[in-house]
Amino acid sequence: MPESTVPTISAAGYFHTYSLVGLVAVVGVLFVTVAFTTGHLLRPMVPTREKMLTYECGVDPVGDGWAHTQIRYYVYSFLYVIFAVDAIYLFPWATVFAAPGFGGSTLVEMFVFLGFLAVGLLYAWKKGVLEWA
Amino acid sequence: MNPTLDMVLRAVGVLVVFMVLPLTVGQAEHKVMAHMQGRLGPMYAGGFHGWAQLVADGVKFVQKEDIVPTGADRRVFQLAPVVALLPYLVVLIAIPVGPHGFVGATVDAGLFFVLAMMGVGVLGSLMAGWASANKFSLLGALRSAAQLMAYELPMLLAAASVAMAAGTVSLPGLLSAFHWWWIPWQLVGGLVFFTAGLAELQRPPFDMPVADSEIIFGAYTEYTGLRFALFLLAEYAGIVVLCALTSVLYLGGWHGPWSGSVGWLWTLVKTGLLAFVVIWLRVSYPRLREDQLQKFAWTVLIPLSLLQIALTGIVKVVIS
Amino acid sequence: MSPIPGHGLAKGLAVTLRTMTRRTVTQQYPETLPELPPRSRGVIGLFEENCTVCMLCARECPDWCIYIDSHKETTPAAAPGGRERSRNVLDRFAIDFSLCMYCGICIEVCPFDALFWSPEFEYAETDIRELTHERDTLREWMWTVPPPPALDPAAEEPKELAAARKSVDKLAAEARVAVQAPPAPAAQPASAAQPAKGATAATDANTKDATDPKDATAAKDATEPKDDKGPKDDKGGERP
Amino acid sequence: MNLAVASHPGFLSPTGVEITFVLVGLITLGAALVTVTTKQLVHAALWLVVALGGLAVEYLLLTAEFIAWVQVLIYVGSVVVLLLFGLMMTKAPIGRSPDADSDNRWTALAVAVLAAATLVWVVVDAFRSTWVSLGGAAQGSTEVTGEFLFRQWVLPFEALSVLLLAALVGAIVLSRRDSRER
Numbered sequence: 001m002p003e004s005t006v007p008t009i010s011a012a013g014y015f016h017t018y019s020l021v022g023l024v025a026v027v028g029v030l031f032v033t034v035a036f037t038t039g040h041l042l043r044p045m046v047p048t049r050e051k052m053l054t055y056e057c058g059v060d061p062v063g064d065g066w067a068h069t070q071i072r073y074y075v076y077s078f079l080y081v082i083f084a085v086d087a088i089y090l091f092p093w094a095t096v097f098a099a100p101g102f103g104g105s106t107l108v109e110m111f112v113f114l115g116f117l118a119v120g121l122l123y124a125w126k127k128g129v130l131e132w133a
Numbered sequence: 134m135n136p137t138l139d140m141v142l143r144a145v146g147v148l149v150v151f152m153v154l155p156l157t158v159g160q161a162e163h164k165v166m167a168h169m170q171g172r173l174g175p176m177y178a179g180g181f182h183g184w185a186q187l188v189a190d191g192v193k194f195v196q197k198e199d200i201v202p203t204g205a206d207r208r209v210f211q212l213a214p215v216v217a218l219l220p221y222l223v224v225l226i227a228i229p230v231g232p233h234g235f236v237g238a239t240v241d242a243g244l245f246f247v248l249a250m251m252g253v254g255v256l257g258s259l260m261a262g263w264a265s266a267n268k269f270s271l272l273g274a275l276r277s278a279a280q281l282m283a284y285e286l287p288m289l290l291a292a293a294s295v296a297m298a299a300g301t302v303s304l305p306g307l308l309s310a311f312h313w314w315w316i317p318w319q320l321v322g323g324l325v326f327f328t329a330g331l332a333e334l335q336r337p338p339f340d341m342p343v344a345d346s347e348i349i350f351g352a353y354t355e356y357t358g359l360r361f362a363l364f365l366l367a368e369y370a371g372i373v374v375l376c377a378l379t380s381v382l383y384l385g386g387w388h389g390p391w392s393g394s395v396g397w398l399w400t401l402v403k404t405g406l407l408a409f410v411v412i413w414l415r416v417s418y419p420r421l422r423e424d425q426l427q428k429f430a431w432t433v434l435i436p437l438s439l440l441q442i443a444l445t446g447i448v449k450v451v452i453s
Numbered sequence: 454m455s456p457i458p459g460h461g462l463a464k465g466l467a468v469t470l471r472t473m474t475r476r477t478v479t480q481q482y483p484e485t486l487p488e489l490p491p492r493s494r495g496v497i498g499l500f501e502e503n504c505t506v507c508m509l510c511a512r513e514c515p516d517w518c519i520y521i522d523s524h525k526e527t528t529p530a531a532a533p534g535g536r537e538r539s540r541n542v543l544d545r546f547a548i549d550f551s552l553c554m555y556c557g558i559c560i561e562v563c564p565f566d567a568l569f570w571s572p573e574f575e576y577a578e579t580d581i582r583e584l585t586h587e588r589d590t591l592r593e594w595m596w597t598v599p600p601p602p603a604l605d606p607a608a609e610e611p612k613e614l615a616a617a618r619k620s621v622d623k624l625a626a627e628a629r630v631a632v633q634a635p636p637a638p639a640a641q642p643a644s645a646a647q648p649a650k651g652a653t654a655a656t657d658a659n660t661k662d663a664t665d666p667k668d669a670t671a672a673k674d675a676t677e678p679k680d681d682k683g684p685k686d687d688k689g690g691e692r693p
Numbered sequence: 694m695n696l697a698v699a700s701h702p703g704f705l706s707p708t709g710v711e712i713t714f715v716l717v718g719l720i721t722l723g724a725a726l727v728t729v730t731t732k733q734l735v736h737a738a739l740w741l742v743v744a745l746g747g748l749a750v751e752y753l754l755l756t757a758e759f760i761a762w763v764q765v766l767i768y769v770g771s772v773v774v775l776l777l778f779g780l781m782m783t784k785a786p787i788g789r790s791p792d793a794d795s796d797n798r799w800t801a802l803a804v805a806v807l808a809a810a811t812l813v814w815v816v817v818d819a820f821r822s823t824w825v826s827l828g829g830a831a832q833g834s835t836e837v838t839g840e841f842l843f844r845q846w847v848l849p850f851e852a853l854s855v856l857l858l859a860a861l862v863g864a865i866v867l868s869r870r871d872s873r874e875r
Contacts, residue, residue, distance in 0.1 A: 015710060016136075018753055020238040021226060023144045028222040031148060032215050032363070039195045039359040052203040054267050057349050061204075061267070073279045074782055075868045076427060077775045080282035082861045083435075084771050087286060088763050089850065090293035090442070091245055091302055092839030097446070099300065106843050107446050109851065116854035118439060120861040125432060127865050169469040173479040206787045209739065242758045242835050249762040252770030256742060259777050263735055266787055275781060278774050285770070302835045417465040 075129060086117045143238070147226050155369035156187045161405075162369075162412045163187075169416040190362075197358035204266035205355065213264060214356070214363035217257025220250040221370040228377045229305045231387045231397035236305055243304035244292055247378060248285075251333065254367065255281040258342070261364070262352035273351020276423060277335055277342035283430035284332040284339075290438035291326040294445045295319055295382045308386045316384065318448065322441040323383030325434050327407070330375040332426070334368060336411060338418035339426060376407035491599045493572035494555050498594035499546055503567035506541035510559035510568060518552035519559060520545060520585075546591060550576070551584040569598045714754045721747030729805075732789040738777050745769050759835045 054061045090110070097106040163186060167174030179185025201210055227243045229236035240246050255278055262274020296302045298319060299310040316323075332339035343351040353364050380386055380403035387396030421429070480487055489495070506523040522545035528538045560568045571594040578584050604611070724743035731737045745768040752761035795801070842850060 014241065014756055014758070017238045017240055020140055020143060021223060021240065023140055024147050024226045025219065025223050027144045027148050028219045029215075031222075032218070035195075035359060035363075039199065042196050043358060044196075044198050046198065047200075051200060054202040054204050054265070055349075055355055056267050056269060073275050074775075074778050075864065076279050077282045077771070077778050078864045078868075079431075079861065080286055081767070081771045081775055082857050082864070083286050084289065084767055086854065086857055087289040087293065088766065089842070089853075090290070091296055092759065092835050092842050094293050094296035094839075095301055095836045096839035096843055097297065097449075107450050109843065109847055110446065111443070112851060113854045114439060114442065116858045118436075120858045121431070121435060123862060124865055129865050129868065165473065167479075168473045168477060171472055171475065171478045173477050173481070176481065204787065206733075206735075209735070242762055245759065245762045245766070245835065249766035249770060252766055255770070255774060256739075256777075259774065259781075260739065263777070263781060264787065271781065275778070278778060282771060282774065413466060413469060417469045418462070 079124060079129070082120070083117065086113070089113065143226070147222070151222050151225055151370060154373045155366055158372050158408050158412075159187050159365075159369045160184065161408065162415075165409065165412045166416050169413070194358050194362035199358045199360065200355075202266055202355050206264040206266070209260050209264035210355070211360070213257050213261035213352075214360045214367070215257075216260060217254050218363050218367040218370070220253045221367055221374050224250045224374050225370075225377075227304055228374070228381060229308055229386060230400050232308075232393065235387075235397055239303065239305050241303050244296055244302040244307065244382075247304070247374075248289060248292060251371075251374065252281065252285055254371070257364075257367070258352045261356070265352065265355040267355055269348040270352050270354050273342045273344075273348050273354075276348075277352060280335065280339065280342060280426060281333055283427050284329040284434070287325050287430060287434035287438045288329040288333065290435065290442060291322040291329070292382065294322040294438065294441045297442065297445045297449060304381055308381060308388065311385045311388055313385065313388070319383050319441070319445070321437055322445070323379065325438045325441065326382065327375070327379050327410075329430070329434055330379065331411065331414065332430070334371040334375060336368075336372070337415040338421050340420055341423050341426060344420060372408055372411050373404065376404045376411065379407055380404050489572040489574075491572070491602050492570060493574075494557060494570050495572040495574040496550065496570075496576060496594050497548055497553070497560065497591065498569045498571040498573075498596075498598050499588055499591035500567050500569065500595050501543055501546065501588055501592060503565045504543050504546065505565055505567075506543055507564065509562050509564065513558050513562045515556060515558065516552045516554060518549040520547040520549070543588070546588040547585055548591065549585040551581045569595065571595070571597045572599065573597045710754055714751060717747050717750045717754070721751065734780050735777065735787075738773060738780060741776070742769055742773050745773065759838045 093106070093110050097110065164174045164182070175183030175186035177183055178189040201207055224247050226238050227236070227240040227247055258277040258281075259274045262270040262272075262277070265271070295307060295315075298315060299307040301307060301310065335342050342348075343353065353361060356364060377400065380400060384403050384407075385399075386403070387400045389396070389399040506521060508521060511517070511519040511521050521543070523541045523543050525539050526542050528540060530537050557570065560570060573594050576584075576586070721744050724740050724747060728737050728740040728744055731740060745764065749761045749764040749769070752758075752764055
């Protein structure tokens, strides 16, 4: 590992921080549990067949809940996955590109990278994937 | 102070903020929306201008029967609100409120952490929509997932621009590097971030996933009582998180006159103003169509945020 | 197309912001009662003295929500050798307000001005069956019927007032010309009482109590019972 | 996987971090097993979320902060959503899908074990002499990752963008052909 030019955080502080994050998550789970328990004690429970029917739009449901949907949603999410993988590289880059020893060339490297991304976006645009119908 | 006690206090503090601020935003929405439509809004609960309306709502929600449709996938259905809610609670801890370490926890990858956690919430909508055994709910879930995916990207790109400007992804670090001229410099990024955040929270005018007039209430149609309340709470907590994050990233958070002593107040004021804008937009604009929404994200917001990145990069290298 | 892009968006925001700074139009209902215009359609009141049980209202009602029961009574001849007269006596008059759709056809169609719109609206019930209101309630509502608004300063005199004055003048002229001509037997008691009233009404024709329903119908009653133009014009303002 | 624990001098007196690491590892493994054995398709995807989330926590415990949140953002936030999308669009009924079982389960098991063995061998061989020190400085922060990436791995990074572009074009071509056939 090369000598680091950026200040490092001590592992003790790091674990302290994340144990706090974990604690908040635990507190959140506790909060939800307490809320549900209280609700369980307070609320009435009178299930009827009619009540347990899927509401849908007020009319008795026909068929099951599953239905064919447009493939378009899937294409969008696929596009997103690709672009998101691109985008996360921006963050480590953002933290170092202006540091001494990087500068212009790193900027150009990232612009090349973003250029490819933009070409991809333009391609999708041109092919009409971004238009709905 | 005892470190364990300190941690517990911080965690409880986050929970208190999580309970109070979303309710405040909700009540403000009741009142602001009413007055913008020439009405008064709730006036009775609690006496003075109906300030306790949401408390009363909460009490009502807890007492309501919890119905899980027979056709539904019971476990997933019951778990979905929790999955939708918890990310926002966890995220709150990383948002700096004031100077001198007035923050729940200094997460080093704070910005990245916040964005990643906010993206998890969509699983809650997807689970709710699928498990409801309801066609409209499924459609709503698909819409909300597609919408989240379309808008997460401009959000990431716009946030990356701020990270570039500050040279760090830690939120307190970002704020300590802040200068006033960042506001005009990052203006486009800020607008993109805020708009994309609105869409991610499914707030009007980006509320197709819950469009009541076409797909009833999207993924939340089958929910009643407490579980429905949790979804609502998640929405308002999301507004708080988005507004706080936007003010931290683009408006300088606690920076302002006398920020040494009243910095936390500046954060609150900026967050509150942004929350007002969120409500204002809801009252003013009609809902977009699903295709307009996707097109807007991919052909307007993403190119804009890429431009912002280019601008930030060039300016940063020139001045350094 | 506006010159600046986003101009329309800003305009939308401006509208809502401006509305927020203005006074709200909400009335806090149970605390402050609404000021209803005189011709509000709140509930239907019955002035049962005017009802002749002609059944027109019940027959014209689109959703058949008016129930009328009656029986016939015979009154002995007023003069020796005269004919016995039979008249209808109202036993029951009820309106089912859970069916009523407030079209007002019954009021329009009543030839004798027995039905009126009252602005009274707080008569909700917890049981739908209690929304069928009997004649006593309908009569109570009659007293909440406000006088119709005053006519415009230069407006033509109401038809029934004109008719009443004409008949008063005629009677006066007849009285002046000859005493031997006998008046119509039935009209006599009424005409003895009414001309005074009609005359007072005529003096301040344009004030609101001139067309007070009781006075107006009494005046009409006194003059021409069969003239159904009178009541129509009385409520002429309701027609669009 | 056990590197951090094994290389630590005090193996018999593990720290809280190590205990958590092992526990989360067990949970992750359990979730992964349920993912492949459950007969309900959407449940499998949701258990996959648990497994991937558990992995993110493991990264966090190894102080690889940036990678951990990348894991959450990319895998939990988008790949799983993509997967759920795919399931919901094809057929994901509530309840069991008996036809979701294939007859090749033994072959699949063999392939899985082989792949796992290869990966474990590669990782052990590559990192035999290095270990993550949990006592000193946190080593996986965004800055450190960025420095590594832009000092030593610039070319792979640029090649990656071409790869992603190829994937994008491929996806669009496939979906376009699909729409023309309809």
